[in-house]
Amino acid sequence: MYGILRFLSRFGTIFLFFFLEAVSVYLIVRFNENQGRIYASSANLISGQVLSRYDKVASYFGLRHQVDFLQQEVVRLEQENRRSFFYDYAESDTVLAQVDSTRFIPMYAYVPAEIINNSLSGRKNMLTINRGTAHGVMPSMGVITSNGVMGIVRHSTKHLSSVMSALNTQIRISASIRNKGYFGSLIWTGGDSRYMRMVDVPKHNQVHPGDTVETSGFSSVFPGGILIGIVEKCWVPSGESNYQIEVKLKTDFSRTRQVYVVKNLFRQEFEELEAKQASDE
């Protein structure tokens, strides 16, 4: 009590001053037309700014929800994409008269996932995603982003999977040049995380800087036609018969968080085939 009184006796005048000024300003704004108008417009200005700040913060907290929603949307669209289907049509006609849309059966499905650990610094880079066998993720499935390929699943536990990054010197991804059909293998030689090297393209082919590199679809891992990058430069080393093609990746590996695991719905058939092949040898 004594403290309050001492405080009031010290600052009471200042409080009284601000109180009386506040009352005055209230009267000014309330009963004077001009000042009231000015106050109203600037108050709107200030409150508008506060509200838009608040909206920014609030939308930041809503981002998680937005990301999930957009990932679902990407999956839905990707699964509607024709490259995710198998064209089940086998008439022994030389001319394909018409595309029969009822004969498209789904071949690829996608599981949205998020990268929870990633490394770029080494030569054998691995990353971890937050989906595992409980979500249908299994080893040797492909992992793509909305901008290109990310890697191949190596091991899965119930809720997590480790993925061999495309930036791993052991990876080989079957790729082709868009609209030209030449195919080869995409490897990573280490170093710059923005580039991969495409090899095994015979030198009689015409490859030019600016050509688009995409997945070939020659494996059960990735559907064909997924954009990987752009040819930056290409050359044939003397004494060799194949191109060395420097591909600038579309995916920024250092920033990507949202990925999609490619589930091949024909996986069992592929495995059966491989088993038969193996028994042949």
Add this chain to the structure above:
Amino acid sequence: MNNIVLKYGLRFVLLLLFQVLVLKQIPFGPIGSIWADPFVYPLLIMLLPVKTSKELLLILAFGFGLLVDAFYDSWGVHASALVFMAFLRPALLRRLEPQRGYTLNYGLTIRRYNLIWFAGYAAWMLAFFLLFYNSMLVFTPVYTVEILLRTFLSFVTSFLFVMIFMLIFNPLD
């Protein structure tokens, strides 16, 4: 005690009437587009004895300001400016303290001190008052130049009237 209240009450009425019946009716301007309105009524707060408590100063200023506002139909503008002036009065008096100090019971008049001292004191008080008054009147920092011009022109006429008023009546307290 009664004597003091009566004296200040009378002065209060006189200043108020002079302000709203005389000064308010005479057009001082416009000079360009700016009016040079003179204000004499802040004298009431200026002349109060040094020992007047800060709280009483503020409350008197607020009440008197509101009354002037009632005549000017500008609720709060005069009150806020007068409260502002009253708030700064103690600090100003500390800075302007004459060598032989203040006599606490005396009013701050020419006869108690001297013309030069009073002129300086009145100039500062009027400057505080008019700056705040014009800021509240214009009410937007967009027209800062106009606020300063108004303050300057008003200051010239107000100071003139305040000094004339003091020299004519020349009150002791």
